[in-house]
Amino acid sequence: MDTSDRLLKLLIGLAFLAASAALWWPVDAKAVRLKEIAAVQGVRSNQLMGYGLVVGLDGTGDQTTQAPFTAQSLNAMLQQMGITMPAGATMQLKNVAAVMVTASLPPFAQPGQALDVTVSSMGNAKSLRGGTLIATPLKGADGQIYGMAQGNVVIVGAGAAAGGAKVQINQLNAGRIPGGATVERSVPTPWLQSSTVQYDVQADDFNTAREVADAINKAKGPGTAEAINGRTVNVNLPAQPGARVAFMADLENLNIDKATPAARVVINSRTGSIVLNQAVTIGPCAVAHGNLSVTISSTPVISQPSPMSQGQTVATEKTDIRINQEPGALIQMPAGTKLTDVVKALNTLGANPQDLLAILQAMKAAGALQAELEVI
Template sequence: MKRKQMLYLVLSGALYFAAWTQAEPQQARVKDIASIEGIRDNQLVGYGLVVGLRGSGDSQQTVFPAQTLISALQKMGVTVPLSGGTQSAQSAQNMQIRNMAAVFVVATMPPFSRSGSKIDITVSSAGDARSLEGGVLLMTPLYGPDGQIYAQAQGALVLGGYTVAAAGNVRQLNHPTTARIPSGALVERAVPFELNQLKTVDVVLNDADFHTSERMAAAINKALGTPRAHAIDSRQVEIEPKPEEDRAALLDAVEAVEVDVSPRARVVVNERTGTVVIGGMVRLQPVSILHGGLVVNVVSEPMVSQPNPFGQGTTEVVNKTTVEAQDKPVNRIDLKQGATVEDLVQELQRTGAGARDVISILQAMKQAGALEADLEVL
């Protein structure tokens, strides 16, 4: 049996909707709706220097890039001449270098990364550099949450934008102070994790749901041929491997299992941009909506008040204030028993409601209990 699901969008004051047809029930692979506990990415961060810029680096007011350069030169056996004062502060003030910039480097190390594996990195300016175009990142250690070095980053930067300034005119595209280096870091240390040492394999759902977790456990048991999976709660399904079973082969079989899923009815509202997304699983209860608006404009116009001829007064500037009020007609929407989101969208289009109006109506319907869905406000 086929059914039609609707996805409705209210974007920048205009109302749109798209429809597609799919089989009942909806199915998804385990790998698409869940992850394996313990198999995860690892975040890395580091601080380094980008050199080779064309006068678009950090200014003299940013002291720490020069301090970093002094430290790097001293490690290479280069002596920086001093001119009194403390070594770090006075030397940093005397250095006039606009071709370098201090940056933070971030990367995500995938699970099971080994020594020598290459990963992509993102480089972002930490000072007041105008652009990183043409720069080269010097060797930068990348640290994990435990403070250990897991990778080393170095290479030429690739920008997705630029900035050009001449005679006071500036032309900029995207963000020239953030760049990427594909395969710019080499993994030096692997995160210790032994897959075959797992006593149990735990599958964790991306969205907690008891119905989905129970159906997932049943589908995994059917695929494996033995009742080894059971739902712990609304998010976790535990699988008991056999003593000598290959864990990689088990996970391959588990991730390929298709599960019947029932997406949660949800309405997502972004009040900053005026965007509303309404899923097709949303149900409505009978409700009557009255929506109108009162517009009040207060206009203040300066005027010159002069005294009568031969009078004793002086010329003064006074404000003439005019208040205008306009009460818009009330729009009425009636949703009967069995009304769908499509009915609501059509009625909103008929009344000419804008994005802000739709957001207010949806919030009021949720408070009245007429909207059977999770209302998420971003």
């Protein structure tokens, strides 16, 4: 065998080893982008709110006897237009509804840009379908007007009622107006006034904050970023506005090695849902679970008097109370260091989600569950 054949076999063997190692060698966790786990402080949306009237309804508006503010609002609007209603006049409105208008003002929004608004009924209107929102100022938390909303309300639903029967699909008392508001005033931001910017990490984790600072310093040079605490990372910005935009665009797409989250079990007591993350582990313990049920049944008993005895019929009840306690076997649960082991151990109990709520709480109290319980 010559040297070329030996070299070829050696290369084939190395390729086989590399392919087989890829099957069992642990794969690193997928990195996430910086903008997915952190947000820039001050770059956020602002909530806007306004009160207005929707007109043009097909007899499905507010009833003025139960929603008098609708008639008062319409009367005030007519007075601004120079129309005065006679004293003591009663307004029977069926095509008008009082609504609350809400919108979200995005960061860096400038006057003239369009916003989507949500319109929700305040009174007892049956439907806002086919209505038109008249000019409504939208105010922020400071009481200043930041937008004006007006347009046709889009309702994704339908309904009909007749003879005491009613059929309804989706919600008819709330809808949206795409591009129904215009920005009238921009919100000032300290974007160009400060030489630094602060990243707020979503999770309060010192390791994640350190990874963010290290990734920024590796990409933009040492000393660019500094982790202040487990949630805050301070970053130095370039002086020129154009350079700042390019700088922040590069930072948003930086890959950050996401650390393992804290062990947590989230329990929804209303629906019985239980969610465990991958960091949850259990220690060795023994669990016995059995159901206890109490059944109370009542049977009416009628006592009839004998004929010609001048007696009266007496109705009584016979009550039967039964207590049934199902036996529960003592199950030994081994220590589990993976989420699959924890799930298998909990499945051996054969308990429903409602029973698992109590079992997990008892395991936490006994020190066998290494996780934080959060009830929502």
